[in-house]
Amino acid sequence: MRKINKSCNLSTEYKTWEESLSIPHEPSYYSSHKYYIDIITQLFHCQDGLCAFTEQRLCPKAYYADHLWDNGRYQGDRPQFRGELDHVNHNRKKDEAWAWDNFLMIDSDVNKKIKGKKDVDPILIPDQDDYDVNRLLVYNTKTNLFTPHPDLTAEETARVNELLTTLGINWRPVITQRKIYLSHYFKSLEFDSTTEVEQFPTAIAMRRIIEDSTEETSFLDTL
Amino acid sequence: MKISHVHIKDHQQFKDFKLDLTYPKGHEKEGQPLDKVCFIGQSGTGKTTLLESLMRLNSDARLTTMIPLDQIEITYKNYTDMSFYSRGLIITNTPSGVINNKSFIAYIDTSSLPYSSSTKIDQIKKYDDSIEINKKHYHKNVTRYMNDSGGKLDKELQTLAELYGFLIPVYFPILSNKKLSNYHGDKHLTVNSHTSRAFFFSLDSYKENWNLIKSKIEIHQNQVIKYNNAIARAAIKKDEQSMNKYIKQLKAWADENETPLLDLADNYLDKILNDFHLKIKTELESLKEMDSIHLINTETLETIPEEYWSSGIKNIIARTLPLYIHDFREHLICIDEPENSLYPDIQRKIVDIYTSLTTDCQFFFATHSPIIASSFEPWEIVELKFNDKGYVYREQYWEGENHVDNYKYDPRYLRWDSILTQIFDLEEEGGAERKQMLQDFAQLDNDLKARQKAGEKLDKNHTDVKRLMKMGQLLGWNTK
Numbered sequence: 001m002r003k004i005n006k007s008c009n010l011s012t013e014y015k016t017w018e019e020s021l022s023i024p025h026e027p028s029y030y031s032s033h034k035y036y037i038d039i040i041t042q043l044f045h046c047q048d049g050l051c052a053f054t055e056q057r058l059c060p061k062a063y064y065a066d067h068l069w070d071n072g073r074y075q076g077d078r079p080q081f082r083g084e085l086d087h088v089n090h091n092r093k094k095d096e097a098w099a100w101d102n103f104l105m106i107d108s109d110v111n112k113k114i115k116g117k118k119d120v121d122p123i124l125i126p127d128q129d130d131y132d133v134n135r136l137l138v139y140n141t142k143t144n145l146f147t148p149h150p151d152l153t154a155e156e157t158a159r160v161n162e163l164l165t166t167l168g169i170n171w172r173p174v175i176t177q178r179k180i181y182l183s184h185y186f187k188s189l190e191f192d193s194t195t196e197v198e199q200f201p202t203a204i205a206m207r208r209i210i211e212d213s214t215e216e217t218s219f220l221d222t223l
Numbered sequence: 224m225k226i227s228h229v230h231i232k233d234h235q236q237f238k239d240f241k242l243d244l245t246y247p248k249g250h251e252k253e254g255q256p257l258d259k260v261c262f263i264g265q266s267g268t269g270k271t272t273l274l275e276s277l278m279r280l281n282s283d284a285r286l287t288t289m290i291p292l293d294q295i296e297i298t299y300k301n302y303t304d305m306s307f308y309s310r311g312l313i314i315t316n317t318p319s320g321v322i323n324n325k326s327f328i329a330y331i332d333t334s335s336l337p338y339s340s341s342t343k344i345d346q347i348k349k350y351d352d353s354i355e356i357n358k359k360h361y362h363k364n365v366t367r368y369m370n371d372s373g374g375k376l377d378k379e380l381q382t383l384a385e386l387y388g389f390l391i392p393v394y395f396p397i398l399s400n401k402k403l404s405n406y407h408g409d410k411h412l413t414v415n416s417h418t419s420r421a422f423f424f425s426l427d428s429y430k431e432n433w434n435l436i437k438s439k440i441e442i443h444q445n446q447v448i449k450y451n452n453a454i455a456r457a458a459i460k461k462d463e464q465s466m467n468k469y470i471k472q473l474k475a476w477a478d479e480n481e482t483p484l485l486d487l488a489d490n491y492l493d494k495i496l497n498d499f500h501l502k503i504k505t506e507l508e509s510l511k512e513m514d515s516i517h518l519i520n521t522e523t524l525e526t527i528p529e530e531y532w533s534s535g536i537k538n539i540i541a542r543t544l545p546l547y548i549h550d551f552r553e554h555l556i557c558i559d560e561p562e563n564s565l566y567p568d569i570q571r572k573i574v575d576i577y578t579s580l581t582t583d584c585q586f587f588f589a590t591h592s593p594i595i596a597s598s599f600e601p602w603e604i605v606e607l608k609f610n611d612k613g614y615v616y617r618e619q620y621w622e623g624e625n626h627v628d629n630y631k632y633d634p635r636y637l638r639w640d641s642i643l644t645q646i647f648d649l650e651e652e653g654g655a656e657r658k659q660m661l662q663d664f665a666q667l668d669n670d671l672k673a674r675q676k677a678g679e680k681l682d683k684n685h686t687d688v689k690r691l692m693k694m695g696q697l698l699g700w701n702t703k
Binding site for chain 2 (some may be wrong): 113138140142143145146147148149150151157161164167171172173176216219220222223
């Protein structure tokens with residue numbers, strides 16, 4: 001959800017290989033391919049181990065630390081994670097199975113139960129050049145939902161609303177986890193101001209802005 | 224004697240499926256079999272199949288969903304270690320329950336033993352030769368015995384005789400008006416039958432159970448009449464000494480033998496019926512009133528005839544009467560969907576009520592109700608789920624060691640809606656309409672905040688503010 005800088009600066013051997021492929025890619029995609037782990041760990045490095053859409057933690061930081069790469073290959077242990085390598089634009093999978101710019105790591109449940117093979121409007125894909133989450137979304141602390149920013153056009157609002165559902169951002173299990181984590185996080189801040197943000201950084205940042213500006217959790221509280 | 228482990232080898236959705244039904248570490252009953260177990264899980268995972276398969280432990284009833292005999296092993300714990308191995312009962316002298324030739328004491332083919340089994344125990348024969356435990360060799364009446372226990376044979380058999388009576392299962396299937404005999408297709412098994420060495424109670428067994436109570440009442444009344452006649456005869460003879468003696472005897476007898484109907488009302492049914500503003504009519508005005516239980520509305524004092532009972536009342540009475548009549552002690556009691564037709568506040572109490580009406584029984588429930596589930600400790604809940612291959616597994620509620628401190632859920636402390644989302648895995652907190660309205664609320668809420676920040680004057684009379692308040696009200700929040 002927050003902007004992702006998808007520089008493939010560590011798994012460089014894979015990137016060189018990917019750039020050398022002609023379309024259609026050969027071989028087609030399979031998860032036991034020799035670069036599969038290189039791709040996943042590089043993506044986790046770019047996404048800081050979080051789901052690209054929901055920002056739930058998928059992988060511990062220990063599996064994508066810089067020192068685990070050598071000579072453009074990932075050398076660490078096979079990562080333990082609960083996400084899936086997603087071909088964001090599913091239509092490209094057939095001919096561009098290994099395209100780096102079409103990969104993101106996302107939550108398994110969201111992928112299986114919500115997103116699946118649906119076409120995804122790029123407006124909310126966080127590795128796009130012009131992507132700015134603060135222009136697109138607002139967090140509502142009363143409902144723990146993200147909503148389209150009030151300044152968006154009606155057409156943009158409709159597109160964003162659809163994606164909030166399609167990408168699992170406002171899916172109830174995610175909302176519940178987000179609500180619980182934010183509650184724990186802000187509680188722990190009262191005792192330890194150095195508490196690190198482990199997941200849901202966008203919701204936390206937006207809630208911080210709300211609290212810093214002394215805005216109430218709902219407009220109704222101002223009445 | 225209670226079930227501590229179940230192992231289903233390979234049957235339909237079960238493949239090497241193992242259940243440890245003992246209290247976890249750190250519990251005051253650590254290692255002992257659970258007093259009560261609650262099966263939950265989506266339809267098709269096998270909750271009813273498990274309940275009905277537990278019935279096989281002392282029953283030749285053939286319920287439709289039972290797991291084949293050679294595919295299930297049920298282990299018991301208490302006194303001495305005993306296991307059911309296919310159709311037989313195995314007794315070992317090793318506390319661990321590991322069976323080998325040396326530890327093996329007896330193997331009894333339970334399928335041939337009658338309901339009242341103790342009389343047949345002497346048919347157990349002694350064999351001097353050793354036996355291969357896994358060899359399935361079923362004899363009529365019994366079987367084999369390897370004398371590894373020396374002079375303890377009689378004692379072991381006596382223990383077996385005592386224990387055997389505890390193994391009789393009691394089954395309450397999903398209540399419906401369907402005849403039980405149609406349900407399982409066993410012509411020998413009638414409602415409330417003892418012939419299969421198991422108890423089955425369905426809705427239509429109510430009358431049969433009432434007749435048993437009626438017999439008890441008649442015996443009680445006959446005894447009272449006998450005393451009254453003796454007192455009357457003494458009075459006619461003006462034999463004051465005899466009269467006082469009989470009155471004293473009657474009083475002593477009455478103190479020890481409560482009127483069955485009063486006992487049923489005070490100690491069993493009225494506790495539950497009270498929530499329905501009902502109680503049992505204990506002072507019968509005519510013989511006709513003996514035909515059935517009569518209920519009285521506690522507010523209006525009107526009698527409620529049986530044909531006007533609600534489904535919930537019928538279910539409660541159909542399940543409570545057997546518990547009263549048979550006074551089950553150390554039985555296995557299986558109840559499928561105890562929540563049927565019951566309002567939530569009754570569901571909250573029903574597990575405690577049923578378990579309180581028996582002594583040292585082990586209960587197995589299968590339910591779809593979060594309210595029923597909240598009556599259980601987390602280690603008593605067995606949540607069945609399908610894995611990726613379509614086989615059933617038990618969802619693990621603990622992390623790391625199976626210790627009471629390591630359980631991540633405890634339904635006793637959760638809200639009902641949290642039980643639905645966290646235990647029953649319901650992914651949404653409400654329907655599609657609620658989901659949409661939450662989204663609309665959040666969007667309008669954020670919009671109004673932005674407009675207010677930009678200087679727009681918004682008060683309670685503004686159309687959009689009214690709309691937001693109305694949405695909040697419909698979502699169940701106090702927005703006044």
